[in-house]
Amino acid sequence: MKNRVEVLIGTKKGAFILESDAARDDWRVRGPFCETWPIHHVVRAPDGALHAAGGNTWYGPSVWRSDDDGESWTQSSAGLTYGDDGPKITTIWNLTPGLNGTLYAGVEPAGLFRSDDRGQTWSHVSGLREHPSMPEWQPGNGGLCLHSIVPHPTDSDRMWVGISAVGAFETTDGGKTWDLRNKGVRADFDPNPDPEFGQCVHKMGLHPANPEMLFQQNHCGVYRSEDGGRQWTEITGSLPSDFGFPLAIHPHDPSTLYVIPMTAPDKGRHMIGGHSAVWRSRDRGDSWQRLDNGLPKNDAYLGVLREAMATDSMDRPGIYFGTSTGQVFASADEGDSWQLAADFLPPIWSVEASVAD
């Protein structure tokens, strides 16, 4: 019986949890958690633990864990280092549970770490930074961040990652070696018309029922790959902008995805014309539909960052997004209608949803 839905919020000043019953029309806010640290991402692992990650200006990066639904937290960054001779890790952008209890962390400057003991200690998946392109990786405006971690749903040796202003990579040997996966993706800001890397992926994902089909929202358009990222096809189509940050995939339908187009990078990166909307495709990105029922349509210059849209796993799934001005909008009907679930939170960096009994 699915009777409780929670939305896990990472903000500039702490983690928060929104809770509702299955109707998802009355939300209660709990928090702030994690000592009001800047929290880039909060996830619930399959074992039930909550993990939150970020980086504090004074005390550095750390991963927090709660085994009691947020009542108490511990934190650790043991092993989250490139060594005393390496660059300083400033923050953690993404946490993603993998197979067999593994937890992955994407950090800045870009790199991948894994924990096999529920976030107590971490080890560097060093093969990624051994890629020959690494000396030429350059940070974008948001930093040199590894933000998308996309494990294959059944093969623990396969995984994709996305690094801003570098692009997508795939490993097929458990992280020992990595291959670039950027063919077909524009990099309009690069004088080279067809670079091997340097594409600015903003968010990448797949549906576990069809793991060869990847989607990404990029700095320069929305893309689909049907061969595990070897070749990408642009699906920006009728979207009002090729720019946006988040991308979410319907939990039960691999053909349905959501994006939030925003004004161009030099035009504010907010909702176009102050008219907020989520766009949905039911056909793998071949066509798009604007969803704005219940969203503010006037003077709403909202920004939504890469990690700040998510779906829950209810039979009719909910869609959620959080804004840089502290609002959380929720839809209990796949995006057909929306309501304001929370307001006045700190600037929101991430949104995840989970369902419990």
Place this chain on the structure above:
Amino acid sequence: MATVHLPRSLVTLFVDPPPRRLELQAATLEEIVARLDEGWPGMRDRLLEAGPRIREHINVFVDGERERNLATRIPSEAQVHIIPAVAGG
């Protein structure tokens, strides 16, 4: 014994938090960090970054003098203050 003063924002990061003021036997700043980490595992990671160096926005004062060098000698009876830099926003 040196007297070490810890900031609230640091001690609250630990489940069994250290007192805000404690006495430690240590010859250098590095040893103070090591003693703290023995008592509260993970403390070193909060105070030091790659190098190892004292984190950029953590200030350490030994008898009123700001010190950045982990090899700094700690006089007996020293007063050591660990203070996060002030910040806006």
